[in-house]
Amino acid sequence: MKSSVLVLGSGRGLGRELCRFFLEEGHSVIGVTRTRESLTALLDDFSPRNQWFRGEAIDLSDRESSLKFLQGLRKELIPDLVVYAAGHLSGRKPLWDLSWEEIDREISSNLAGPLFWSVEMTRAFLMARRGGHLFFSSGVVRLPRPSWGSYGVGKAAIEALSRQISLDLPPPLYSLSMNPGRMATAMRKAAFPDEDQATLPSPVSIAKKVGAFSLTLIEGAGRTYNGKALTMEDIP
Numbered sequence: 001m002k003s004s005v006l007v008l009g010s011g012r013g014l015g016r017e018l019c020r021f022f023l024e025e026g027h028s029v030i031g032v033t034r035t036r037e038s039l040t041a042l043l044d045d046f047s048p049r050n051q052w053f054r055g056e057a058i059d060l061s062d063r064e065s066s067l068k069f070l071q072g073l074r075k076e077l078i079p080d081l082v083v084y085a086a087g088h089l090s091g092r093k094p095l096w097d098l099s100w101e102e103i104d105r106e107i108s109s110n111l112a113g114p115l116f117w118s119v120e121m122t123r124a125f126l127m128a129r130r131g132g133h134l135f136f137s138s139g140v141v142r143l144p145r146p147s148w149g150s151y152g153v154g155k156a157a158i159e160a161l162s163r164q165i166s167l168d169l170p171p172p173l174y175s176l177s178m179n180p181g182r183m184a185t186a187m188r189k190a191a192f193p194d195e196d197q198a199t200l201p202s203p204v205s206i207a208k209k210v211g212a213f214s215l216t217l218i219e220g221a222g223r224t225y226n227g228k229a230l231t232m233e234d235i236p
């Protein structure tokens with residue numbers, strides 16, 4: 001059966017490759033990019049399969065635009081799964097070496113935006129009596145290291161957010177977080193500019209594994225993983 005997936009942060013990286021995976025598997029996808037420019041590039045990329053793809057340019061931290069879109073979505077189609085792939089890293093620095101603009105942007109993209117969308121989407125899931133949240137955390141949560149500043153704070157809070165939501169969700173609703181591990185994306189480049197990205201897993205390969213697992217969540221396994229904070233090794 002065709003499922004519907006909402007992917008937040010689909011302009012590039014893992015979010016974009018997850019959209020591609022779900023479309024190739026025959027599912028319908030709503031992709032949210034931060035800017036109109038990245039939405040145009042995405043629509044060009046997916047044009048052969050456009051019938052099942054709907055794109056929106058919304059900054060997740062813009063509550064007014066987000067709410068307008070979410071209210072429309074509630075009337076039309078409530079997705080089966082929301083994947084929170086949006087994220088921002090200004091660079092690896094201690095908190096006090098980041099500007100307030102950098103801290104605000106990291107906290108709004110990595111925590112405040114996802115929190116807002118997850119609360120609103122939960123209200124929609126409760127109406128539909130189905131639905132799940134898949135958040136992405138980071139290795140820095142389990143193994144805290146220096147210089148991960150407000151990104152590290154935001155990712156730790158995302159795991160806490162997912163767990164907190166999971167404790168209150170009635171079945172069959174669910175929420176889980178997953179650390180996708182290192183991959184060759186622009187975010188990783190911002191963290192490790194001198195690294196050879198050819199030595200890293202590609203976002204395409206990570207998206208195939210995470211995408212296939214996501215489909216099992218939709219097909220009924222979601223509640224089994226409710227409240228879990230997974231790594232890639234935990235994925236069957």
Ligand SMILES: NC(=O)c1ccc[n+]([C@@H]2O[C@H](COP(=O)([O-])OP(=O)(O)OC[C@H]3O[C@@H](n4cnc5c(N)ncnc54)[C@H](OP(=O)(O)O)[C@@H]3O)[C@@H](O)[C@H]2O)c1
Pocket residue numbers: 008009010011012013014015032033034035038058059060061084085086087088108109113136137138139179180181182183184185186187188203
């Ligand atoms: N790459 C890694 O090694 C790694 C490791 C562990 C965890 N992760 C996590 O995995 C997820 C995907 O990472 P990635 O490497 O694919 O990152 P990426 O290449 O930087 O892509 C992130 C995407 O999120 C979008 N985004 C950021 N803030 C947004 C906002 N406020 N509203 C809407 N979209 C927004 C970005 O749009 P713009 O380009 O327009 O800003 C971009 O398209 C993130 O949650 C990240 O923290 C990544």
